[in-house]
Amino acid sequence: MNKKDRLKIPRQVMPEQNPKERIKNFNEVPYGYTPELAIAEAQRCLQCKNAPCVKGCPVEVNIPQFIKLIREGKFIEAARKIKETNSLPAICGRVCPQEEQCEAQCVLGKISKPVAIGNLERFVADYEREQGNVSLPSITNKTKGKVAIVGAGPAGLTAAGDLRKMGYDVVIFEALHEAGGVLIYGIPEFRLPKEIVKKEIEYLSNIGIEIKCNYLIGRTKTIKELLDEYDAVFLGIGAGLPKFMGIEGENLNGILSANEYLTRSNLMKAYLFPKYDTPIKKAKKVAVIGGGNVAMDSARTAIRYGAEVYIVYRRTEKEMPARVEEIKHGKEEGINFLFLTNPVKYIGDENGNVKKIVLEKMKLGEPDSSGRRRPIPTGEYTELEIDMVIVAIGTSAQKVIPQTTPELKLNKWGYIEVDENLMTSIEGVFAGGDIVTGAATVIEAMGAGKKAARNIDKYISAKKNK
Amino acid sequence: MGFKIIRKERFSDTTFLMEIYAPEIAKKRKAGQFLILRLHEKGERIPLTIADANVKKGTITIVVQEIGKTTKELGTFEEGDKILDIVGPLGNPTHIEKWGTVVCVGGGLGIAPLYPITETLKNAGNYVISILGARTKSLLFWEDRFKKISHKVIIATDDGSYGIKGVVTLPLENILKSKKIDYIYCVGPVIMMKFVTITAKKYNVPIIVSLNPIMVDGTGMCGCCRVTIGDETKFACVDGPEFDGYKVNFDELIKRLNYYKSEEKLALERFEKKHKCRCEGKK
Numbered sequence: 001m002n003k004k005d006r007l008k009i010p011r012q013v014m015p016e017q018n019p020k021e022r023i024k025n026f027n028e029v030p031y032g033y034t035p036e037l038a039i040a041e042a043q044r045c046l047q048c049k050n051a052p053c054v055k056g057c058p059v060e061v062n063i064p065q066f067i068k069l070i071r072e073g074k075f076i077e078a079a080r081k082i083k084e085t086n087s088l089p090a091i092c093g094r095v096c097p098q099e100e101q102c103e104a105q106c107v108l109g110k111i112s113k114p115v116a117i118g119n120l121e122r123f124v125a126d127y128e129r130e131q132g133n134v135s136l137p138s139i140t141n142k143t144k145g146k147v148a149i150v151g152a153g154p155a156g157l158t159a160a161g162d163l164r165k166m167g168y169d170v171v172i173f174e175a176l177h178e179a180g181g182v183l184i185y186g187i188p189e190f191r192l193p194k195e196i197v198k199k200e201i202e203y204l205s206n207i208g209i210e211i212k213c214n215y216l217i218g219r220t221k222t223i224k225e226l227l228d229e230y231d232a233v234f235l236g237i238g239a240g241l242p243k244f245m246g247i248e249g250e251n252l253n254g255i256l257s258a259n260e261y262l263t264r265s266n267l268m269k270a271y272l273f274p275k276y277d278t279p280i281k282k283a284k285k286v287a288v289i290g291g292g293n294v295a296m297d298s299a300r301t302a303i304r305y306g307a308e309v310y311i312v313y314r315r316t317e318k319e320m321p322a323r324v325e326e327i328k329h330g331k332e333e334g335i336n337f338l339f340l341t342n343p344v345k346y347i348g349d350e351n352g353n354v355k356k357i358v359l360e361k362m363k364l365g366e367p368d369s370s371g372r373r374r375p376i377p378t379g380e381y382t383e384l385e386i387d388m389v390i391v392a393i394g395t396s397a398q399k400v401i402p403q404t405t406p407e408l409k410l411n412k413w414g415y416i417e418v419d420e421n422l423m424t425s426i427e428g429v430f431a432g433g434d435i436v437t438g439a440a441t442v443i444e445a446m447g448a449g450k451k452a453a454r455n456i457d458k459y460i461s462a463k464k465n466k
Numbered sequence: 467m468g469f470k471i472i473r474k475e476r477f478s479d480t481t482f483l484m485e486i487y488a489p490e491i492a493k494k495r496k497a498g499q500f501l502i503l504r505l506h507e508k509g510e511r512i513p514l515t516i517a518d519a520n521v522k523k524g525t526i527t528i529v530v531q532e533i534g535k536t537t538k539e540l541g542t543f544e545e546g547d548k549i550l551d552i553v554g555p556l557g558n559p560t561h562i563e564k565w566g567t568v569v570c571v572g573g574g575l576g577i578a579p580l581y582p583i584t585e586t587l588k589n590a591g592n593y594v595i596s597i598l599g600a601r602t603k604s605l606l607f608w609e610d611r612f613k614k615i616s617h618k619v620i621i622a623t624d625d626g627s628y629g630i631k632g633v634v635t636l637p638l639e640n641i642l643k644s645k646k647i648d649y650i651y652c653v654g655p656v657i658m659m660k661f662v663t664i665t666a667k668k669y670n671v672p673i674i675v676s677l678n679p680i681m682v683d684g685t686g687m688c689g690c691c692r693v694t695i696g697d698e699t700k701f702a703c704v705d706g707p708e709f710d711g712y713k714v715n716f717d718e719l720i721k722r723l724n725y726y727k728s729e730e731k732l733a734l735e736r737f738e739k740k741h742k743c744r745c746e747g748k749k
Contacts (some may be wrong), residue, residue, distance in 0.1 A: 175685045177504055177511075185687075214553040216685055219499075220490055240687040244699060251694055251718055253725040258666040260688035268510065268682065274736050277510035277536060278682070279729030351722030399686045399704045403558075 009039030019332040042070035054107035059446030079128035087161035093122025145231040153181020155236030155433030157451030218404035239434035258392035283388030290392035291320040314330040314375040468548030491522030497582035501554030504686040515579030529578030534731040565648035573654025603628035663711035673711035
């Protein structure tokens with residue numbers, strides 16, 4: 001096939017559950033490519049020599065090579081090619097913002113639409129798993145040292161996987177009763193089925209990583225105690241503390257952080273209450289405050305509980321940080337958007353349950369430090385009657401480790417300070433992901449985990465050669 | 467997998483003690499700290515204060531009152547059974563100093579978490595007066611244990627079946643009238659902590675209360691446990707669970723504790739129905 005023919009192939013669309021049906025269930029929305037669709041999509045790739053797409057990938061997946069293997073029908077081999085640098089492809093294929101990363105660099109994007117790299121990654125990872133043909137890398141028995149990973153989220157899991165493959169003994173400590181971090185408690189089933197997360201974590205267990213759940217480092221064991229037992233420690237503890245706006249009435253019943261709402265639904269399976277013990281309120285009318293992916297996840301979850309849902313966002317659609325795909329899915333599912341509005345006050349009933357929000361109209365001013373136009377209050381107010389509010393305006397640094405490790409240096413926002421090798425102010429203790437950068441994406445945290453693994457290896461090797 | 471129940475002791479029809487094998491938590495726990503447990507795969511996460519620990523045996527002690535579905539179900543667990551998940555110790559330990567003379571006020575089940583606080587206060591060199599309140603004599607426990615760690619123990623029961631007849635603020639006010647008290651520590655039902663705080667304030671004595679809001683993760687992630695302290699919002703799990711009583715908005719906390727009432731009722735009815743059927747089936 002020549003280049004001209006390749007350019008003629010349109011970008012293959014992934015089949016999806018119909019919006020009217022899917023708002024009644026929690027099943028995954030896209031069905032994934034069929035082998036035929038995957039091969040057709042793979043044919044579009046021009047196999048650029050300089051591979052600009054790879055530069056867009058925080059974990060440096062060899063994209064042209066895995067796509068070439070798909071073209072040849074070698075799906076299992078393609079999956080393994082990805083796994084050389086990315087331990088969690090089925091997850092990344094689903095939740096990475098490819099449109100800002102690999103696909104943003106794809107030369108086809110300049111002419112028509114970029115190659116659907118994410119869809120292809122997802123396809124081969126699913127194919128390998130469904131065939132039950134997951135291979136385990138050979139790992140040397142001789143251990144190069146012992147590393148403790150704190151937090152079983154994307155950063156910690158990636159660092160653990162890479163270090164184990166380099167020949168280290170790795171133990172992950174997780175505070176919750178299940179590993180996965182935001183992949184388990186935050187991202188809903190309809191966007192990332194938990195079975196897939198469990199399988200990817202099972203893979204890590206199968207290569208010899210020990211995962212200790214119900215273990216809150218800082219309290220159950222301190223960092224200092226970890227350093228007595230391990231050659232190095234990696235902190236991938238995330239930015240889990242939910243932010244609130246600090247406005248009047250915010251502690252009324254029915255006003256929840258997105259973390260709480262999503263944790264009840266995802267981790268605790270409250271959608272199966274009372275078969276499962278954790279309850280969730282089935283509200284009639286829900287306002288979700290914020291415009292990011294977490295706000296979209298909350299809104300789309302609330303729709304599935306049968307609510308009428310309003311996204312309240314202080315800027316316009318153009319400035320929304322959520323992925324375009326999520327906004328599109330949300331619109332199809334019937335979410336209402338109230339742009340240029342900002343909550344200023346909540347009003348409750350005699351039982352302390354929220355019943356109304358007072359919203360201020362906003363307008364856009366000059367761009368702020370984020371490059372987006374700053375919302376400016378207008379002094380004009382409206383009201384919205386609701387019986388639940390989900391606050392999804394971001395999170396800040398986890399508190400327990402800083403509280404119990406006073407010698408750990410933090411920056412002015414409370415995140416952990418690291419040097420260029422991701423080492424913290426404590427020798428042998430590294431950190432990466434949201435706890436260093438503030439809330440970001442799954443793949444960026446994975447990139448940090450990867451970088452940390454490399455530097456931990458260097459650090460331990462140097463120490464042992466002394 | 468799981469945490470084994472080593473000993474179970476019934477205090478009454480609705481209250482019981484459990485000693486659980488959890489050596490790492492036993493080693494680390496300090497007065498005032500709590501744990502979160504989940505009974506089984508379908509269970510919810512609930513916070514319970516750690517009432518005692520034995521480092522040598524590697525055990526921790528909890529005292530539970532059967533109120534909701536999970537606590538009732540835990541009541542059906544016996545020695546040798548396992549609780550699937552326990553994480554802890556959580557929260558900040560109680561702030562303890564040598565204040566001079568302190569009064570420790572515990573009501574109902576709050577007597578259990580008050581125990582390690584009282585013990586630590588005495589060990590720090592304080593003169594300790596304990597006031598233990600219960601609805602009725604049969605619901606009172608650990609009087610003997612408190613006698614060992616207090617200089618004086620006063621009992622109050624609502625129905626007068628034992629000790630002074632009336633609520634704990636009665637003996638408390640008598641003490642405050644006659645003696646200089648330097649600090650008060652109080653654990654119990656929210657309404658009791660509210661009135662003990664009002665009494666303390668009347669006599670200008672500082673008071674620390676231990677709050678028990680609804681929690682999901684208990685590690686600072688969900689914000690379900692937020693409480694208003696002065697004009698600030700705090701997370702009881704990572705900023706508390708103990709706060710300056712003067713600053714706590716108790717009325718808001720009471721309302722927040724009631725938010726899931728209808729769901730809790732549904733879950734409990736469903737459990738009791740199922741459990742009853744099982745018992746009858748055995749007969």
